[in-house]
Amino acid sequence: MRNLRWLVLFFVVLSSWFATPAIAAFASGTGIARVPASTGNDEGYGIALQSDGKIVVAGRCIDSGANPCVARLNADGSMDTSFNPTGAVPGKRVIDGLVINTSSFLRGVKVMIAADGRIVLATTCSLANRNYICVARLNADGSFDGAFDGPDAGNPGNGRFRLQITTSLDEVLSDVALQRIDGRIVLVGQCGSYHCVARLRATDGSYDADSADFGLLGPATADRPPGDPAANGRFLYRFPSTFNSAGVGNGIAVETSNEGKIVIAGTCGTSALELCITKLNRDGTFDADFRGDSLPVGQGGRVRILTTDESGNAVKQRAADIKMQADGRFLVQCGYFRTSSWSQCLYRVNSDGTVATSFSSGLPFPSEPGRVVYNAIGDALAFTITPGSGSYANRVVTLGNCDGVGGNTGGTSCVTAVRNGTGPASADGTIDTSLVGPNGDQLGTFNFRTRGLSLRNNDTREIVADANGDFYIVGECDGQMCVYKFRADGALDTGPCVADADADGRVSAASDGLAIVRNMLGVPIPVTIPPGLGYDIDGDGVLNASRDGLLILRRMLGFTGTALLRDIPSATTARRTTASDIESYLRMRCGIPRP
Template sequence: MRGWSDPHPENSTIEGEKMKQTRQVQVWLVVFFLVFWMDIDAGQATTQLDVSFGQNGFVVKDFGSGEDEIFAVAPQTDGKIVVVGEYDNGAVKNLAVARYLPTGELDRGFSDDGIFTHSIGSGDTKARSVAIQGDGKIVVAGSADDGQNNIVLVRLTAEGLLDNTFAASGQRLLPITDGDADAHAVRVTAEGAILVAGTVVKSGDAGTYGLVAKVAADGQPDTSFGNAGVSLLQYEYDVEIRSLALQADGKMVAAGSFAPNDTAQAGLLRLNQNGSIDTQFGQNGRSLLALTGSGSIVHGVALDPDGNLYVVGDVNNGSFHETFVAALTQDGVLDPEFGGSGIYRSPLTAENVGQAITMDEAGNLLIAGFATTENGKDVFLLTIGKETATHETATDETASSEATVANSAATVKTVFPGDTAATDNTAAAEEGEVSIDLITADLANTTDVGNALTVMPDGTVFVAGATGLDGNRDFALLRFIAEAATSAATGSASDGRGVSTAGYTLLTRRITEITRVGAKSGGTITDFGTQQCADACTATCSTDADPATCFTTCFATCELPTVTQRGVVFGIASKPVFRTEGTDTDTDTDTDTDTDTDTTTDTTTDTTSIANRVLQATDDEVFTFPDSETFTFDIVESGQTEDGSGTGSFGSIIQGITPNTVYFVRAYALLSDGTVIYGNEHTFRTDDACFIATAAFGSILDNHVTVLREFRDKVMMAGRFGQRLVGAYYQLSPRIADLIEKYEVLRSIARVILIPFVLMAYFILKTGLLVKVCVLTAFIGLWPLRSRIM
């Protein structure tokens, strides 16, 4: 209405102020939300590796806020894995040794919950190499800085404690008076002596030289070696020693770089048993590799059974560093049967560095390192097959020194946490080309590096290094299955020889399709006894007057009992056994000569499949899950499947088991005489039980899920009430998660619902006291304002 005016103009002013204040509150809430969202989402990893090991194929150990890294790895005869490196405690770096079980968990029986740490002097103490003695003791080589860097040897008992029978309280310093020294390699001789190789940087930056030192088993210098136990590899130019190999005859091959023309050149030299230069090797004891580029170095060296040498390193091609692999005869001469020239160079078009090399029982070369990709640095595992390494042809330009295979068909595969198979990015090798398998593993979308590797008797490969998964470098140990040279997929139908006993060979299939509550396995049963029996009878009756009748009579006496039931047994303890209905215990008698070859004598013929046995948590006891504190939850202790009868291959579905729990599995066969025989054993861990969050965000490695899991472990599990809530959640969550996982709209809704919980968990776990005080103060200040607005 014209001429109308508000009789109370102050109301409009008040309303305007309220709207302005409301908008300010909304803006600050949006900014707060976005900051936390972006912080949480940064660096998100998306997928997985070999799911039967650790968490999605790899394990990560974060010591804190500093930079931690593995530099060497060694297997024990019992299948456990020892890694050494360094961790940053915020002030200095400490030497660190960790031991892992075959399943990826830290071995709690080793040192302090699986990890030994040590510091010498006031500065950094680092580990760079490790060797396992025949008695199980662990020898670690590295350096200690107490004003000057000195090489240090530390020996631990098999239990992870300092070995007081070695030198002074388990450690030996090799003082160098003219510079800073670092150890890069350690080896143990057949007699128990210890060899360590490294590099000395002379004081005042006056150059570098190499050294190899030898100490006796008690840690005292071996004065018969070199000069008072040390062989100095000094030339008129710089020398660096990065690796050491021990020949069967006791001679040593040291590898690294030599700079006769002021440019580092990859090379090797050989020492006699007494530490003197072996002039019969290469040219006057040295073999330098003529690589095209502006500098090169060897990082690792390996020997085959014939004494031939294989080295890996990197060369600067003018644009970036690239991996090379070279083969030399035992005399230090390039082997032209390897690729036509003796040298292979990586065809990758960005920086890639091979750090370590080994050989499997089939003669294939395995190389670990890192390659630069669009997501940063990724771990790589390179395999050069023994049967294809000789197919490379050198170009005319470099035929005398190297073969560059930029045009060869290297099979490049990339795997991510979550993948069950590698993606082949290139065509297969054509006839006459080198068939190279290269797997790059992206763990964190940031920096992942492989520094060391080892191969187990069954072909399983462990690669050790570091990952930036948690924002800073942390210990990382990856496992590739036996086929890792060509694939990162799990689920092969076999694993080696299986177990032969009672006339049958049982082969347990690898574990596949692992879920939170189930997995698939199976086995193959082969009858070798019948033919063996027939051959024996034929030989026995060959001189009989009536061979046919003799054979019939003989064969009838050694006929095998039949397989009346087959399947797999599984349990939370090693060597699970078959149980008949109503039976709690079994007689487990080891009567076979092969590893893990026991037979169970069962006194009944009841072959009814037994339901999973469950451990019930009571008010007075709780059970421990591998990656968290204890909480109340029912654990399926053991069980078995029934999958027909007779010989041949069969599949088994394991179901109704406990989330995030390690299980041992082996195939079994119940024979007609009541004997139960078993195959080889596999282990796996079911998926983690952060069900709804994992289903909503799509991966257990999603940082939203990681934050919630950490909140579960550090906050919820700290008290009995929280443990009860977690137990109840784990009981109810799977069905809801399965439904959410099927529909994108439900995943979106679940994400929206979970975001406040993620923000709360992140705020509690990741922010410092000052931030907490500021946010709470702001909240308290805004609350009265909210009341006035309302």
């Protein structure tokens, strides 16, 4: 034992002399890809996956004057230098000429991939103290699409332009969708105090105003508020609610159906909020068949989902995101205000606007058939539905802001998985406990802290999934746009952590532990250690023998609790700093058995 302790001390001293090379898993084995920023102030907002596995992210590049920006990553998280290869940062394109509003910033920057590989970006930008919706389109190589000129023929945009939907109202973007039936660009948000919609032609970005070609005409005049442009291709509309007869509201998220219909999840009212859903026909008129449980025949198109608490009092709800399932029904992510804080929830809505009660978690109220309150605290941000036909197909993975959960503040995000058409029918809407998180110790929901990577500018905002069940989250860390890649069970996609390094069927500090430490120090060893940063026990993005190696050795020797951490200084960027988090990671992710 005395000799072993001497060896540990020896390796700790040597750790400052050697650098350990990291072999790539995702983003050099860290599980977190970063887009370079010259001054370290970029923010990530939107993400989309290409069919070839490449990852497109969009955000706000503050170091370039708060312009929107787009970057493309290879499937391994490295920068795709074939995208804008001659730019200041190959793989990244700043959308010059558009300045993002820094004060009225609702949902940031949205990005979509068209069927032909071109990239569509939309955001809110400002000019002369007024907000506008701005749009850009890039070719697959990152160059501006010169044919995408926008609606103003006298001032062609040459790939990016500012819309002016109304003559004087503030216009804020919430979401964008590419219409499934023909690729036209649907933009939703808030103009003044009302829902607003615009649709652009895919050919040149002009307003989709041609009634002879399925143009966007909009609802009847009586349903339009003051400030409506009274022109095809864009409109404002009222959504009278229980709390506001004038119909003020905000379109939050948009989805389209295979036949060209548009579904908008929104929030109606002012201080008293109500979840409201709009369904438009292809020409923008209200879909009269979308009536929910109570509207008379012929009066459909706008359905309010009103809910009450145990005492029968109306409860605030607000929309966060919407996605269409493979069967044509819609999932709506929402916020549910209970007592003194917001909870996170999901509804399933049928094509006629009724709530699908088959979507049921079995959790107690405020969950109920049709609505799953899956996280008791936090703000719902976005969600994704896993595509494909594998074991994770149709799985719902949600993203939220959960600052305050578990005492953590400053960049705490939360992820929950919900079964959706997978497993037995009775499981539809239940929490998927196979999501066990980065440390392997959670059941269906896990929290992870982005602030642990830096002291500033750390948030997450959008999530997408691939057919393998892996999911990607965009945000910022260390003042850069960042992408986190998680495996289907919630582990960050780093290299594996295998405690039995010599594969002799047992975990030994004298053999396995010292082999792992030697590898961290760059000392030749007779066994093969898996590549990547799976052995990054404290999660600071670095393999360090004096921290990670010593933690592994101590745990193999049976140290637990405070003894496990004693006299090991915590890295300022560590994401696992408590004995319980480190214990869970070592046991569940590295396979070190309980002492």
